[in-house]
Amino acid sequence: MSEIETILSPDVLAPAGHYAQAVAYKDLVFVSGQLAPRPDGSHTAGEPFAVQARQALDNLLAVLGAAGCGPADVLKVTAYLVGAAHWPDFNAIYAEIFGPHRPARAVVPVPELHHGYLVEIEAVAVRRKAD
Numbered sequence: 134m135s136e137i138e139t140i141l142s143p144d145v146l147a148p149a150g151h152y153a154q155a156v157a158y159k160d161l162v163f164v165s166g167q168l169a170p171r172p173d174g175s176h177t178a179g180e181p182f183a184v185q186a187r188q189a190l191d192n193l194l195a196v197l198g199a200a201g202c203g204p205a206d207v208l209k210v211t212a213y214l215v216g217a218a219h220w221p222d223f224n225a226i227y228a229e230i231f232g233p234h235r236p237a238r239a240v241v242p243v244p245e246l247h248h249g250y251l252v253e254i255e256a257v258a259v260r261r262k263a264d
Contacts, residue, residue: 144195145167153165160261164200167255178248207234207258208256209238210256211239212241213241215245
């Protein structure tokens with residue numbers, strides 16, 4: 134039986150709560166919701182939405198990278214946005230990051246997020262075996 138593996142990226146701020154950045158079981162990787170702090174711990178909560186969205190996606194990609202995955206390995210994304218008004222901007226940045234790959238996705242408008250952030254992103258990915 135396979136063990137659950139904890140994934141930790143040195144390029145993302147360490148979790149402050151009782152959770153892992155990601156866990157993997159067999160070929161699946163489950164990435165916890167990523168807010169937009171910079172790796173040095175400074176916050177982007179006061180920055181425009183686009184800055185926060187890019188940082189949150191960068192954090193997501195860093196955790197995926199620590200698990201041996203990239204954008205093309207993502208199966209499902211859930212994005213939590215403070216207000217539906219940010220949806221078009223998020224969609225444009227997301228499309229830029231993922232390119233032609235189109236994972237399943239849900240975008241959930243929420244009233245607020247921790248620390249005043251405007252976006253949080255979680256994902257499920259697959260680790261593919263090398264040929």
